[in-house]
Amino acid sequence: MLVDMATDFVQDSLALLERTPGALDALLRGLPAAWTSATEGEGTWSPYVVIGHLIHCEKADWMPRVRMIVEHGDAKTFEPLDREAQFREGTERDLDSMLEELRVLRAANLAELRGMGLGEAELEREGSHPAFGKVTLRQLLATWTAHDMAHVVQIARTMAKRYREEVGPWAEYLSVMR
């Protein structure tokens, strides 16, 4: 079931998008590195790495794609997302400054997005995705929002699992540990 009105959809998406950086800041700022560098095992991302990924997406992915759809429709194809960028872009930065950067980038991006005054016609405008072909601006905005939540899930799940052994028999009640 799609959300009904263009206005509601944009407002709902913005409402969540504007809260994510603050929620991650409240959860992670000042937290011992034992939590923020924890992973789910070889090849998986720590909360620290996830924040680096979100920063990269804020710079290179979401708004460049929004602008491309608005300016060029599907005449230009999106740059593929570099899912490993955060491993090159300063892996020695401290997390607190990264949380601040995420906040600033997100606020600027949402201010620009709000200024576009997206209505039904703009939301249905199509762009060209390198793997999927035609996608709409509405789908892009929904994905940006859901992607935030997907990474909140990942961060909280990764930290829960750090205590997989510590919880003893309670692991049976905690599906997140499986």
Add this chain to the structure above:
Amino acid sequence: MLVDMATDFVQDSLALLERTPGALDALLRGLPAAWTSATEGEGTWSPYVVIGHLIHCEKADWMPRVRMIVEHGDAKTFEPLDREAQFREGTERDLDSMLEELRVLRAANLAELRGMGLGEAELEREGSHPAFGKVTLRQLLATWTAHDMAHVVQIARTMAKRYREEVGPWAEYLSVMR
């Protein structure tokens, strides 16, 4: 692998426990009800219901069990957790006041816990769980912490899924939708 030192374990647990209410507040306060009342389907919990559950646990579960272990060891068995309590305890309250209640309850509970000055000996003290039998205070504290993260996972996953259709082809890249 268990976390090494009793002190590190308690400090790490407290560091996360003290951040959860603020993170949930930053994520959910003022958010449209379309998000906070969303569920994953029949019989699943909305973010609103999860906050009610966390409040109930803060009042009836974690600290009463901590106190029982400290005062009675395994001579008394924990009350079973009422997993449906939040459906009776005021389902018409507004979420913002519930987030505030969670913050206040958690702060008071952690102040009490800190005052106990738990060391290695206390952490290994055993209590009696109605289903598992003997559990340690250390396992209880770890479970309290992991339980927070499990419900952050649930809240973020539930909100991501609200856009399962909206994201169109991107659902393929978002494992949280499955």
